[in-house]
Amino acid sequence: MSVVFLKEYEENGFKVTEYTRDGETVSHTIREAIITEPIEPPVPVEPKPTLEELQTQLLLNTEYLVTTSELSKLTNKNGE
Known part of the structure; x- marks a missing residue:
């Protein structure tokens, strides 16, 4: 039996994606942090x-x- 997408929503600053095997109950959940600030590349440090x-x-x-x-x-x- 394969895993299929069930639903996706936001909760406490996370994007939650739920998957199902039977079409009703959640079998897998993936939580990803929602980043609202741009990530700046690290500044190279010249060795002294x-x-x-x-x-x-x-x-x-x-x-x-x-x-x-x-x-x-x-x-x-x-x-x-």
């Missing part, structure tokens, strides 16, 4: 850099500034 990564970035930035300063001095000397 480690202390080692921060130190490495600081070293690279310092080396870059020193190199550009030295190149600037060389350019000024050659231009005079």
